Amino acid sequence: MSSKRVVVTGLGVTSPVGGDVPSTWDALVNGRSGVRPLTQDWAETLPVRIAGSAAVDPAGVLERVKARRWDRSTQLAMVAATEAWADAGLSDAEGLDGDRVGVAFASGIGGVTTLLSNYDLLLEKGPRRVSPLAVPMLMPNAPAANISLTFGARAFASTPVSACASGNEAISLAVDQIRLGRADVVLAGGAEAAIHPLNIAAFANMMALSKNDADPTTVSRPWDTGRDGFVLGEGSGALVLESEEHALARGARIYAIVLGAGVTADAHDIAQPDPRGRGGTRAIARALHEGGVDPADVKHVNAHATSTPQGDIAEGLMLHATLGAHVSDVVVTSTKSMTGHLLGGAGALEAVATVLALQHRVSPPTINLDDQDPAVDLDIATTARDLPAGDIVALNNSFGFGGANVAVAFGSV
CATH class of the missing domain: 3.40.47.10 (Thiolase/Chalcone synthase)
Structure with a gap:
């Protein structure tokens, strides 16, 4: 390619x-x-x-x-x-x-x-x-x-x-x-x-x-x-x-760079995610590998996080598996807390939000997070949070029925 x-x-x-x-x-x-x-x-x-x-x-x-x-x-x-x-x-x-x-x-x-x-x-x-x-x-x-x-x-x-x-x-x-x-x-x-x-x-x-x-x-x-x-x-x-x-x-304004994408399948269940998040982990890892991204450069994630008990926990496991110790430096959010779940439109809307987060150097919050599940060890923004200057990477994750997993890595300009 x-x-x-x-x-x-x-x-x-x-x-x-x-x-x-x-x-x-x-x-x-x-x-x-x-x-x-x-x-x-x-x-x-x-x-x-x-x-x-x-x-x-x-x-x-x-x-x-x-x-x-x-x-x-x-x-x-x-x-x-x-x-x-x-x-x-x-x-x-x-x-x-x-x-x-x-x-x-x-x-x-x-x-x-x-x-x-x-x-x-x-x-x-x-x-x-x-x-x-x-x-x-x-x-x-x-x-x-x-x-x-x-x-x-x-x-x-x-x-x-x-x-x-x-x-x-x-x-x-x-x-x-x-x-x-x-x-x-x-x-x-x-x-x-x-x-x-x-x-x-x-x-x-x-x-x-x-x-x-x-x-x-x-x-x-x-x-x-x-x-x-x-x-x-x-x-x-x-x-x-x-x-x-x-x-x-043509002198176009550039918002962000699409560094890489990963597409995988769970082959686990028609509706439930793999509870260990193995398919999503591979998708995120592929996106990072394709983009030549060091996990230390990932500073923001717009998570799939739909508000379902199993899915939210599985995604936390995915981020820990792919980002390792650097996960504590990543600001994670779910804009679905405000928009609900747009099904086939969700990943696209959230990709726009991810690009804008890079452009404005701010993570939107996750609202309604009053008592964070202790099984989810992530730094989740509950108010708008500034993102660091310099070259940084943001991930947009999407997971669907049938075991579909897609992660896209965007880089700042």
Whole structure:
């Protein structure tokens, strides 16, 4: 594989705490939760009636005609991708070769709300009422395909589908394609819009969601002894990745360097993580090895930490195994404490937060950590924490159902 360096030149977000990058970052640094009660009529019958709904309705931001032709997951993806594209200075870029621009945009579930709403129409009103756009709206690669169409990205349009590791895997895929010389620019990220009664009931019945009926903003509590499951969220994160050579040639601003990525599988259980964290340990170790990173240089981790009892402990073991004695010098956080869990969009949103932490030299806090689990021996930021100056490295971890593990190492500039 080529030794080309890959850099981040654009960022975009729409999330439960903000409709763009500035508002989302401000909320994360200041510890504001986006978890709120569900107001839909159908929520009254569910065992869980809270979620991290998007702070800004994407349909109100996009052109009305296009928005009506897209599932909500695609709408969220398009909002984030458009912001990242503009942020990278590509909206008015001259001479950009679409044959050298790719898309790697993930989804964990795809257009599930379109699928289920059209099935309801089929049952209630017959086959003629099913939308002719249902298939292109519900397919998991719809966000990637529509991003490709919108920005003329013709190198490739790929969709990793690896449950909650999908967004981070899209970044890994994008890096590989650039290093292999198949693209100069890749719009990478992930999106999810799965707040629907079927999904909530299914996650709740498998004991994955928190059923805490306290103040919604306090329910997502990674590493706390009172944690009892994650909170479902929705949104999208997008990053423009480029070869360093291409970015410098066009005078682009560079946020961070993508040093390395590791992708592994547990082969342990369809839903539960390996309690010893062996697969995730290998993913983190591969990311560090690929990037030539000394563990002593890692100063920040945006952890997967969903607020589930087993997963949070396993990730602590992974960090101790890979960073050794240096783990005590690392500021660890879980932004899911504020956003909830965006499933296939989680890794992408958290990658944006990781890059911003490097740029601003500050770690967002983990909120709701009142009583840290003694089984998790990590330095977890409960208020915004300054990161050191100089060349430092930050990790973004994502782990998903099916045993998917992805770690990405970002370096400061």
